[in-house]
Amino acid sequence: MTERPFHHGSLRTALLDEAVLVLRESGVHGLSLRDLARRAGVSHGAPRSHFVDRQALLDALAETGFRRLTSRVELALAGQDDVRHRFLRVAHAYVDFAIDDAALMDLMFPASPSPRSSTVAAAARDLFATLDGAMGSRRADTDEVARETFEMLFAATMQGIATLVASNRIDRARGDRLVDEATEMMLGSTLATTAVT
Amino acid sequence: MTERPFHHGSLRTALLDEAVLVLRESGVHGLSLRDLARRAGVSHGAPRSHFVDRQALLDALAETGFRRLTSRVELALAGQDDVRHRFLRVAHAYVDFAIDDAALMDLMFPASPSPRSSTVAAAARDLFATLDGAMGSRRADTDEVARETFEMLFAATMQGIATLVASNRIDRARGDRLVDEATEMMLGSTLATTAVT
DNA sequence: ACCTGAACACCGTTCAAGT
């Protein structure tokens, strides 16, 4: 009678957890609702109760990705006041995540942008708000445009380094060094002097 | 008797050309061998004569992508001697391509890196060699390590900006301005003074 | 509210057969 001992309401999270693992080793292409159902020990129609279609699952995955990355960045911020170290820690947290969960990053920042569900959009906004807080000046009179430009370039560079590593153009150690060098270069630029404290 | 007037040997390129279009409007997910065969007016088994499996088609697409991007960069280099303008033109050429063919870029720089076929690898090397030539110093005694680092950071930043635009985080005009600003910032850094002429 | 299981259309892949 304990034929299906699990999922007295936890099937949704069980599917998501399993999906993260599959994603990590087989990419988006390896993700199938039927396969996830099989792994969870339920019928192939069961996931339908929690995700209307495959895209809904992918959206939910992107949302958890944004939340996990946000908490990683928050962790990197804990107890750091020096600007240089703050940037370095955030940068490494971001790039590490992007490399370890490259396929998930593709779901979070899809190349063919589909209209984003509101819950995913909210999770994305939380991440950007956290990043803003991490990089923003604490002085109110700082040039707003310069700061936003600086933030964008910083995010772009980190995302780019992660892509280089994830696609095997450079190895991880090289990527780590690039993160350091990029951070130093950007903090040393004239843009930075008007953008951050 | 002209039931199938095309493809007296051109089916391969016909499939590839069609695939680029499908890729552009439906992403990798919308690419199906059977659908391509249908559009070309051949049976579903016909593509097999030119591509052993779906991955072989994706590899071929990546290869053509590298070749097209290489020629775009070469075009951007034509008749430009000033360093600043050279960088700006190459950067815009790169980012424009990455935005217009974002899905193709994902095939060229896959998140879950599969072992790359030798022909794809060769096409990729051609692109990197061209980029090296575009950005490299003409003086032989320049610091080699600094130059390579500078090249990597430049490529990473451009790829990152393209990702931001392709995933709709910023619009295209903002991306264009970021390209300009990033180029100025990088050329103004101390890294650049030891890396480029 | 959540899950089952049959049904349908679609896909990648294989393969014998045609030209």
Added chain:
DNA sequence: ACCTGAACACCGTTCAAGT
């Protein structure tokens, strides 16, 4: 050498039915 068409296993999606 290139293409056809049947076959097989797999998938997403829908839906009536169970609990």
